[in-house]
Amino acid sequence: MEAVTFFLAAIISLAGACGVVFLRNPVHAALSLVATLFGVAIHFINLEAYFVAAVQVIVYAGAIVILFLFVIMLLGVDRAESIKTDPIIGQRQIAILAVGGILALGALIGVAFSGDVTGVPPENAQKSTYEGGTAINSDHVHAGDDVRPDQNIKDIGRALFSTRYVFALEITALLLTIGVVGAVVLTRRPKGELDPLPDDDPPSIYRDNENSSDLESTLSEETDPSDETAADESGKDTSEETGVSGE
Amino acid sequence: MILGLSIGPEYYLALSALLFTIGAGGLLVRRNPLVMFMCIELMLNAANLAFISFGKEMGDLGGQLSVLFVLVVAAAEVVIGLAIVVAVMRRRPKASVDEVSVLRG
Numbered sequence: 001m002e003a004v005t006f007f008l009a010a011i012i013s014l015a016g017a018c019g020v021v022f023l024r025n026p027v028h029a030a031l032s033l034v035a036t037l038f039g040v041a042i043h044f045i046n047l048e049a050y051f052v053a054a055v056q057v058i059v060y061a062g063a064i065v066i067l068f069l070f071v072i073m074l075l076g077v078d079r080a081e082s083i084k085t086d087p088i089i090g091q092r093q094i095a096i097l098a099v100g101g102i103l104a105l106g107a108l109i110g111v112a113f114s115g116d117v118t119g120v121p122p123e124n125a126q127k128s129t130y131e132g133g134t135a136i137n138s139d140h141v142h143a144g145d146d147v148r149p150d151q152n153i154k155d156i157g158r159a160l161f162s163t164r165y166v167f168a169l170e171i172t173a174l175l176l177t178i179g180v181v182g183a184v185v186l187t188r189r190p191k192g193e194l195d196p197l198p199d200d201d202p203p204s205i206y207r208d209n210e211n212s213s214d215l216e217s218t219l220s221e222e223t224d225p226s227d228e229t230a231a232d233e234s235g236k237d238t239s240e241e242t243g244v245s246g247e
Numbered sequence: 248m249i250l251g252l253s254i255g256p257e258y259y260l261a262l263s264a265l266l267f268t269i270g271a272g273g274l275l276v277r278r279n280p281l282v283m284f285m286c287i288e289l290m291l292n293a294a295n296l297a298f299i300s301f302g303k304e305m306g307d308l309g310g311q312l313s314v315l316f317v318l319v320v321a322a323a324e325v326v327i328g329l330a331i332v333v334a335v336m337r338r339r340p341k342a343s344v345d346e347v348s349v350l351r352g
Contacts, residue, residue: 003252010262017266017289021273026281033285036266040292043259047303049311056295059318064288064325071329072281075336095275099268106264152311159308160315172319179323186330189337 005046013039030068037061050149051156259300267293280332280344284325291321 012035019032037060044053160169270289277283295314302310335347 002254006254006258013262014265014269017269017273020282020285020289021269021276026279029282029285033288036289037292040266040296043262043296044299046254047259047299049299049303049314052295052299052311052314055315055318059322060288060292064322067325067329068281068285071333075333092276095272098275099272102271103268106268110261155308156311156315159312165312168316172316175323176319179326183326183330186327186334 002046005042009039009042009046011039012036012042026072027069030065030072033068034061034065037065048152051153256300256304259296263293263297263300265293266290266296278344280335281329283344284328284332288321288325291317 016032016035016037016039020029020036023029023032037056041053041056041061044050044056159165267290270286270293273286273289274283277286295317298310298313298317300310302308302313339346
């Protein structure tokens with residue numbers, strides 16, 4: 001039964017991940033991300049991490065993806081991005097080569113060390129993991145063989161407020177405070193006029209604006225004067241494959 | 248046949264590696280900053296899955312606690328990153344990271 005759950009959740013999460021990468025519309029990518037997060041939450045339940053699974057659904061799918069969708073709607077960038085246009089010449093090929101190389105290297109390492117992926121067998125780890133911990137009751141720290149959900153939550157609470165993790169927890173609170181303050185400061189509208197953008201923006205190693213007009217915003221009336229040539233161009237879909245400019 | 252298969256940690260680690268690779272590839276390929284953030288979330292989730300499966304294998308609760316801390320850091324990172332994206336996009340409404348070549352506004 002665990003195998004069936006694993007493969008179903010693996011299919012869901014992998015399909016969602018592919019959707020994030022390959023769907024052109026950012027809104028669709030965000031919804032695919034929800035599928036991946038739910039799949040990973042199913043894996044967490046399968047691995048008896050019940051509390052983390054609940055937090056995964058609530059925080060990731062309920063808060064972070066909604067934040068993404070808010071920003072997408074706020075900025076009005078929910079138009080398609082062309083997968084085919086290559087912003088830096090050869091970038092896509094190099095990326096595909098790099099990803100393939102990483103996968104091949106991982107497969108090579110996996111074959112080389114196959115059968116002993118995790119190193120230490122769990123019997124030895126059970127004894128040695130928390131011997132150094134001072135204030136933790138060792139009965140409650142080990143994730144046992146057959147963890148009930150309520151026991152899992154109790155264990156996590158006890159461990160989080162033990163002397164081993166409580167400092168990290170406090171630092172986490174500080175980090176969240178910094179995040180809130182930073183978000184407010186960063187999104188504040190500046191007073192007065194801003195300096196004009198520099199002339200070499202975008203730099204000349206990138207393709208010309210006229211050839212990437214599918215990336216052009218619908219809010220083009222707010223763009224700088226240097227962007228007006230691209231904004232004037234009609235036929236947004238035809239110039240996708242016109243290749244390198246003469247620059 | 249598939250019902251009797253016992254799922255060891257290596258299955259979860261392989262899935263985690265695949266998810267991480269898809270996220271890394273998407274980060275390299277996509278030019279929309281929002282989608283790039285989503286790919287970073289994919290990579291963080293792959294790391295979380297590896298944490299939990301190692302924690303189960305070792306019989307240790309530290310894996311789940313690490314995942315909680317990763318979640319908090321990811322939330323803070325997304326908040327700051329999206330604030331930067333909003334600040335930049337308000338100035339130049341283009342959804343490509345290649346146009347942003349200077350640090351200021």
